[in-house]
Amino acid sequence: MDGDSLHRMLSFGFCDKDIYLKNAAYKPVGHYGNGFKSGSMRLGKDAIVFTMQRHTMSVGFLSQSYLEAIKAETILVPIVSWRRTDKSIVPTVDAESSLQAITTYSLFHSEAELFSEFQKHLEMWDTGTHIVIYNLQQTSTGHLEFDLATDETDIMIPDDTQNISKKAKYKRQDREDWHPAMDYSLKAYCSILYLKPRMKLYLRGKKVPTQVIAKSLTHTEIDVYRPRELDFRRIKVVFGFSPKKHHYGIMMYHHNRLIKGYVRVGNQVKNNGRGVGVVGVIECNFLHPTHNKQDFEYNSAYRYFSPVMIAKDWLLLQYALPAELAWLLWEIN
DSSP states (O other): OOHHHHHHHHSTTOOGGGGGTTOTTOOOSOSSOSOHHHHHHHHEEEEEEEEEOSSEEEEEEEEHHHHHHTTOSSOOOOEEEEETTTOOBOOOTTHHHHHHHHHHHSSOOSHHHHHHHHHHHTTTSSSEEEEEEEEEOBOTTSOBSSBOSSOTTOOBOOOSOOSOOHHHHHHHHHHHHHSOGGGTBHHHHHHTSBSSOOSOOEETTEEOOOOOHHHHOEEEEEEEEOOTTTTOOOEEEEEEEOSSTTOOEEEEEETTEEEEEEEOOGGGGSTTOBTTTEEEEEEOTTSOBOTTSSSBOOSHHHHHHHHHHHIIIIITTTSOSBHHHHHHHHHHO
């Protein structure tokens, strides 16, 4: 990004997706949702953004600590840019004051330290963005809200046990067996975030191994769905057995991004053992995600679609076997 793009990213009340609203060919996911500003401030009190393009490199500082220190009555976001050729500051009205604020109140106390961070993480590329979030949120007991110790390559939501007793180990194993890892592991969530992964994701310095859900299933079947109320092409739905018996439901993607995962439908929500272990994968581009990208708008298209409609076709007819019998057949084959 250049300085203007970084300013728009860190400004409140602005959304780059406005320019796409009248474009029928492309509909972005979400609008004024849980983006960088609200997301980063939920994780920690302070964030500093390093971004580089071919001709300029810029730093933006979004910080609650800074605002508290200067007793600001309005939100101020210091931003400064340099030319890559000679590392001279791009002149703006507040460039010098922004640089002074960043070097006074951030983790980086001089221009040299800022340039060193660029060199360490971005100079190997022509373009890129590096984000540092610190002063992470803590619980009332003084512990970090996120578990950074269990796996040094992951960021996890802590379980409800903080000791290493035998009972605690059983509870952790129970969570792994019964709850999809995406519910409490950022690495697991990122690994299935995209229906067809096209980029590399790094978490805590390590590359996240991506997973194509549809290819991880066994004994797969393919169905098609066509929304009646919309003049839309036929949509492929892939069903199969999950590698983990208790991780099952419909994986609902929108323009390649996961919106709802493991949505249990039909008999899967009943206590009759039917449909256990079965996963369905569908790309629901005809639906509209909510602002936080965690659900779909409950409109007529969604009400008609309803994952239960899919369940009637395949989960109930093809896979509606008692759980133990289904997995016995799976093991035999």
